[in-house]
Amino acid sequence: MAPVRLRFHIDRRSGEPHIYEHGVGEDEVEEVLRRPGEDRPGSEGARVAIGQTSTGRYLRVIYVPDPEPQSAFVVTAYELRGRPLAAYRRRRKDNEPEQVPGRLG
Numbered sequence: 001m002a003p004v005r006l007r008f009h010i011d012r013r014s015g016e017p018h019i020y021e022h023g024v025g026e027d028e029v030e031e032v033l034r035r036p037g038e039d040r041p042g043s044e045g046a047r048v049a050i051g052q053t054s055t056g057r058y059l060r061v062i063y064v065p066d067p068e069p070q071s072a073f074v075v076t077a078y079e080l081r082g083r084p085l086a087a088y089r090r091r092r093k094d095n096e097p098e099q100v101p102g103r104l105g
Helices: 018-022 026-034 082-094
Strands: 005-008 038-041 047-052 058-065 071-079
Touching: 005 026, 018 071, 026 047, 026 058, 026 071, 038 082, 058 082
Parallel strands: 005 071
Antiparallel strands: 038 047, 047 058, 058 071
């Protein structure tokens, strides 16, 4: 697999990646971006990837692809729960196969 270069939005207060506020690790974000279950256009050039990590968590990752291949700026990521998770699972059930090609994988 080709190396992936990810940059993360840094929280001004903590000086750390914003994803940490949501209990999400950088490795989890990379997992989802390499093998998303969904990857759709978002707003203002962003994309929304949803996928399951190797530990079983479902995450939504908001990111902006960089002009260079295998590179992206991650705005935020958080665990998918409740109704949004149920809706995602319904879409997955209706739209096999299990994984879609990742833009970064």
